Amino acid sequence: MLQLKDILYRVSLDSIVGSTTIVINNICFDSRKVSLNDAFVAIRGTQVDGHDYIEKAVAQGALAVICEKLPDNLVNGVTYVKVNDCNQALALMASNYYEVPSENLKLVGVTGTNGKTTIASLLYQLFKDAGFKVGLLSTVHVLVNDKVHQATHTTPDSLTINRYLKEMSEEGVEFCFMEVSSHGIHQKRTAGLTFAGGIFTNLSHDHLDYHNSFAEYRDVKKVFFDELPKSAFALSNIDDKNGLYMLQNTGAKKYTYALKTYADYKGQVLENQFSGLLLKLNDQELWSTLIGSFNAYNLVAIYATAELLGLESIEILQIISGLESVSGRFQYFVNHDKITTIVDYSHTPDALKNVLETINDIRTKNEELITVVGCGGDRDKTKRPKMAHIASALSTKAIFTSDNPRSEDPDTIIAEMEAGVEPQNYKKTLSITDRRQAIKTAIQLAQANDIILIAGKGHETYQEIKGERTDFDDFKIAQELMEKLKK
Template identity: 70%
Template structure:
């Protein structure tokens, strides 16, 4: 039996109406899911305010209401608890409800604009290969040991997080690696979790549709490190000027990694090819199957984290050399006619520039580099012209197309992308709103030795238009087209 009073432990309470010594069945923040004897947590969300649905929750059988303002009219027999922040209260209650599973796991959070999925996934792979039971909470999937679940958010809601952490604990998982998004931090989804470590990758233009400005975006990321306990480690990339900002107020043990500046963990790129990278990490040479400067940072962060978590250096190096790229992250295929197609999740200006610069560093210059790129609808529109300018400047041909237009007009999004193209690059661009047709056109334009980059959607296997999702997998589509068009 779970008692309301027990799951309110460590929640800051303003006012209580009723007796908190009641038994509860479940916690919900969606009034549609409330059942008999549930707790309903009224959250002021982005699209709706849970306080408007308190009566509905009570009518559906809720026995307790957690809210930021107790309604003027209350119902006898219902417990009302007023808190300063419902989101924070929900997260702490979720941890308590599931017996604080993160206390008994070695939980590591990865935050930053780019690299979160690669680092968290490859840490899961590396520690699994080292013989440990591991868990993963990422953009692409949730893994409890080898058991796989789909996910819809980079950082799930706090109830979902704790549910899976509890399942991991029951399954004997020791290490869990988790992507921590700015949305997740800002919406208090990670409150109440006990992290053993936090990793900062980098910070660039993204999510400014949600955050007021870049400073707020940065400070939200910093809040994650501010909350780390002194027993944890904070590992940051100091080649990014925001790395040291993350460390300013943290109580955690501070560690740094870098390619260009002095750091606790340093690496140099000795060779950079389509087949992989030759690196020197803390004076040890290492060949990895991952490609590009950005992946050199990812590999270094993984090495440093594994070291901080207690693995032996030689074992880490050996395991790193076996790792494969993550789905949709510089995932490439070479056709029979020697056309290279690369699919990458690059959906920010910085990520797109990193991928294109990597390709241009590796290629001889005799090949065409054809980039297919779009931008998501109902998201940060200010990055669209920047991405158009980067794609046109760093490619021999750029095809602008749809990503996930959602409720926006795809043509309008493409026009905003085109607005960032320099006049000298106009002739290098083409706009085709149908994404499959855009990829097909790129394949038709390519000749032996040429390179096609399809950016923006990466691992996603759907396209979202006007609220409807249809099957769409960039990697499968380009593979099929190259086989069909280049027999």
């Protein structure tokens, strides 16, 4: 049990009403979870304002309230702490409450539009294979050594992050690799964490439903590097036009990686085929079962990070050559007719373009490339026509379907996608709202040696329609249908 004053260490305070020597049981930002002697932090969310629930939290036993605006009615015996930013306060309080666990291990954050999950997950695997105790905080799941926890957000809330880091610390974890989203940075979920390093992958069109502009999205990402300590490293992809911009104001040690530009860590693709990549990396050759130039960037970043964290070059190369693709990232199978089915999480225009260009670079052009793609509901609408334009331009046939329509009408989403198709590509497109039926149609259309890409959901094992989640795994469904239809 900690006193409130200890939990508030490093939090910028405007005013205090009451005592800070009270003992706090737990910290909550959801009033429904408040119990006796808890501290309630009133977070202003996109849908709900925690300030509206202060009275409820106090009625349920909250002993302290942290808020940006003091309520009109102050209850005797309750301590009210006014702060400028409750998100920042929550993150620092969470770190203090769990005894600053990020200082007990080497925490590396990965940010950018594409590649975060692959880089973080493969770094986890690499260091595990090198004999270390390792942690992972990713979109797919949270790993504490081999113990698996389900992930709910790309970057969890700050209490959850610090709780997992505390568990990792107690389990003797030495390295933790963490995806850092723009939402997480903007909502200060990573404030108070001590990072040993940060990686920038790339920046393209995404999350403009949340951020007002691309410039704002870019600048939020940059904040992560601006706040890295001097003891940390900042590793950036300088083939991306925003790569050097990310490093401008960081106090961390700066390192660069690239395929096209001179950099500290330079990669060159020598061979690219469905069996894997042959890569030249700082004058050393590396074979990997991962595919495509986008994975070449990921591999260079992984190699650089491992070396910056102290591993020997030869050991890194040996381990990387045995690493396998992450679930839902260019995951594929080939049936007896040599039809290749690829499932990929590419849910942004840039990611979809990268995957389709990779496939087109490898294929002989004597076979069909059939793409099944949709766009999520309640998300950035401006990318819908772009996704359809890319799919129809770079495939021999494109089937537009549902992704996770959420509260939106799936047919409306598909209509907004269709608006991006150029006249010369109209005949190449089909629209099938039911995703299972769309995958089935792609398989029925495919002949020997053809390639099917099922894009957008990747590792997700559900589909969300009108607020209801049902089981839906692209990879499993494609395997089942392929077996049934292509006997």
